[in-house]
Amino acid sequence: MIPANIIEDLKFRNRIEDVIGTYVTLTRAGSNMKGLCPFHSEKTPSFTVYTGNGSFYCFGCGAGGDVVSFLMRAENLDYRSALQSLADRCGVTLPDDDAPVKQGVSRQRVLEMNKCAARFFRDMLFDPVQGEKGRAYLMGERGLSSAVIKHFGLGYAPDSFNALRDHLRKNGYTREEMVEGYLCQVSKKDERYTYDCFRNRVMFPIIDVSGNVIAFGGRVLDDSKPKYLNSADTPAFKKSRNLFALNYARNHAEKNLILCEGYMDVIALHAAGFENAVATLGTAITPDQARIMKRYSDKVIISYDGDEAGRKAADKAMKLLSEAGVEAKVLKMEGAKDPDEFIKKYGEAQFGKLLSGSRSRFDYKIDGVKEKYDLTDSDQKIRAANDLCREIAETSSRIEREIYIGKVAKELGLTEDSVRHDVAQAEKRMISKRKQEKKGELYRVTSAIGDRVNPDSAKYPKISRLEDTVIGMLLMRPEFARKASSLLSENDFMTDLNKRFFAFICGAAENGGFDFGQLSESFTQDEVSRAAKYRADRENLKICTDAAFEDNCRLLKNETTARREKESGSTSLAELIARKRNKNQ
Numbered sequence: 001m002i003p004a005n006i007i008e009d010l011k012f013r014n015r016i017e018d019v020i021g022t023y024v025t026l027t028r029a030g031s032n033m034k035g036l037c038p039f040h041s042e043k044t045p046s047f048t049v050y051t052g053n054g055s056f057y058c059f060g061c062g063a064g065g066d067v068v069s070f071l072m073r074a075e076n077l078d079y080r081s082a083l084q085s086l087a088d089r090c091g092v093t094l095p096d097d098d099a100p101v102k103q104g105v106s107r108q109r110v111l112e113m114n115k116c117a118a119r120f121f122r123d124m125l126f127d128p129v130q131g132e133k134g135r136a137y138l139m140g141e142r143g144l145s146s147a148v149i150k151h152f153g154l155g156y157a158p159d160s161f162n163a164l165r166d167h168l169r170k171n172g173y174t175r176e177e178m179v180e181g182y183l184c185q186v187s188k189k190d191e192r193y194t195y196d197c198f199r200n201r202v203m204f205p206i207i208d209v210s211g212n213v214i215a216f217g218g219r220v221l222d223d224s225k226p227k228y229l230n231s232a233d234t235p236a237f238k239k240s241r242n243l244f245a246l247n248y249a250r251n252h253a254e255k256n257l258i259l260c261e262g263y264m265d266v267i268a269l270h271a272a273g274f275e276n277a278v279a280t281l282g283t284a285i286t287p288d289q290a291r292i293m294k295r296y297s298d299k300v301i302i303s304y305d306g307d308e309a310g311r312k313a314a315d316k317a318m319k320l321l322s323e324a325g326v327e328a329k330v331l332k333m334e335g336a337k338d339p340d341e342f343i344k345k346y347g348e349a350q351f352g353k354l355l356s357g358s359r360s361r362f363d364y365k366i367d368g369v370k371e372k373y374d375l376t377d378s379d380q381k382i383r384a385a386n387d388l389c390r391e392i393a394e395t396s397s398r399i400e401r402e403i404y405i406g407k408v409a410k411e412l413g414l415t416e417d418s419v420r421h422d423v424a425q426a427e428k429r430m431i432s433k434r435k436q437e438k439k440g441e442l443y444r445v446t447s448a449i450g451d452r453v454n455p456d457s458a459k460y461p462k463i464s465r466l467e468d469t470v471i472g473m474l475l476m477r478p479e480f481a482r483k484a485s486s487l488l489s490e491n492d493f494m495t496d497l498n499k500r501f502f503a504f505i506c507g508a509a510e511n512g513g514f515d516f517g518q519l520s521e522s523f524t525q526d527e528v529s530r531a532a533k534y535r536a537d538r539e540n541l542k543i544c545t546d547a548a549f550e551d552n553c554r555l556l557k558n559e560t561t562a563r564r565e566k567e568s569g570s571t572s573l574a575e576l577i578a579r580k581r582n583k584n585q
């Protein structure tokens with residue numbers, strides 16, 4: 001099997017919208033892209049490309065998947081040739097099927113070493129003598145509590161050329177591993193000699209969404225340069241594809257993510273209760289990072305420094321984020337240079353107001369309407385009001401709605417009651433239109449391929465819906481695989497297709513990682529399409545927290561157990577007790 005990281009790399013280099021764009025004319029539709037389906041004939045586009053997660057799904061014929069399965073379908077290629085075609089497009093050489101993969105230092109080994117180093121840095125920080133300087137900065141100067149320091153696993157790299165090196169050596173790590181993992185450097189003067197990369201710095205471990213320490217950032221405590229030093233790319237880390245604190249923020253991203261410039265901003269925000277803050281890793285935001293953010297939220301509030309450099313960076317971030325289909329807003333901060341300083345000066349509540357106050361989009365809309373229509377003409381004024389009421393109807397926050405209603409009433413010289421009434425009407429129309437669309441989708445999908453792809457689902461309607469949910473969440477967050485194997489086994493799935501999906505994903509996750517593209521190796525195109533539908537359904541709902549996943553796993557287990565008992569007709573005492581215990585959990 002081609003390893004997940006190679007497929008992931010191919011997908012990062014071949015954006016799905018670019019590849020599909022050579023077959024289909026795509027136009028932007030909200031945060032996604034739409035076009036006429038190349039796999040069935042249609043006049044209105046129901047073929048959707050989700051640029052955020054690199055997948056496509058056709059609501060007309062149910063075809064779906066990722067860029068790999070798209071090429072297989074469109075060019076009638078087998079799995080291997082589709083990957084080859086992607087590799088050719090970006091000039092990458094695929095590993096030979098038979099040749100052993102050339103192995104330097106493995107990712108797993110670097111991750112283990114990083115964990116060891118993170119513990120060392122933490123112990124140094126809390127060492128009464130060694131860690132004094134680090135504590136003076138983090139606790140004294142920046143005012144962080146020890147709880148916050150522990151939450152982020154912060155540490156201190158002592159002012160020594162060999163402290164970490166000797167510690168790692170004692171723990172069995174080789175010189176090559178330390179150098180490849182960017183913890184030590186080879187001396188330019190004497191190649192036999194290696195020394196620590198991070199010296200006299202407070203250390204910020206960078207943790208991926210699976211909880212692995214993948215890299216470090218270090219801030220210097222004297223005048224040495226650079227002020228911030230970050231790990232270079234290693235077998236375990238690509239700087240352009242990771243975000244600081246995403247491991248925490250992903251569980252608080254329902255409304256939006258806050259994008260900051262530095263580690264300290266993020267930590268200050270989390271400590272103040274804004275746990276949806278992330279930062280890039282010492283560089284300007286990359287397109288990959290924008291797409292990763294889109295995986296977790298449709299909205300990003302950019303909270304950069306207020307200086308000239310910060311404004312320029314915010315402009316660039318706005319552009320990249322909107323290209324990735326994210327609605328980006330910029331926070332306007334006055335009276336402080338960064339979020340950390342702002343919260344220290346004015347408090348958390350005031351920062352919260354700042355966040356909710358970034359309603360630039362509606363103000364922008366009002367300006368646009370005022371330009372478009374002549375408000376002295378009553379016909380045009382009605383149309384202007386309709387436009388704005390529709391916009392308000394799309395807003396889910398009640399408070400925001402009230403504010404906008406007040407604004408529209410004032411701008412157009414109407415009473416608030418009449419605006420409110422029209423907003424309610426617009427909302428009704430919107431909901432019934434969506435329901436119609438949903439009905440159509442469901443009908444089309446189930447009638448076209450429903451029973452053929454997963455024939456068991458008709459027999460177990462309730463259980464198969466739960467299975468679909470669990471698999472959809474697993475596809476959206478492969479990092480849940482470990483948790484999934486501890487909560488469920490293959491036997492908890494009643495339908496054959498979902499059972500196979502479950503076994504495949506968990507198996508791949510254990511053997512070096514899972515990528516959606518790997519499904520195409522072992523499943524038929526219709527089955528891959530079905531997987532794409534599960535994931536698309538989950539993505540649309542945006543609810544994929546650890547807790548929701550566990551709940552669904554537990555529900556599925558209970559339902560399946562009950563069903564099996566019913567089918568076998570008798571229940572042993574032991575089973576009854578086990579089931580009761582399960583329910584009480």
Ligand SMILES: [Zn+2]
Binds near residue numbers: 038060
């Ligand atoms: Zn289609």
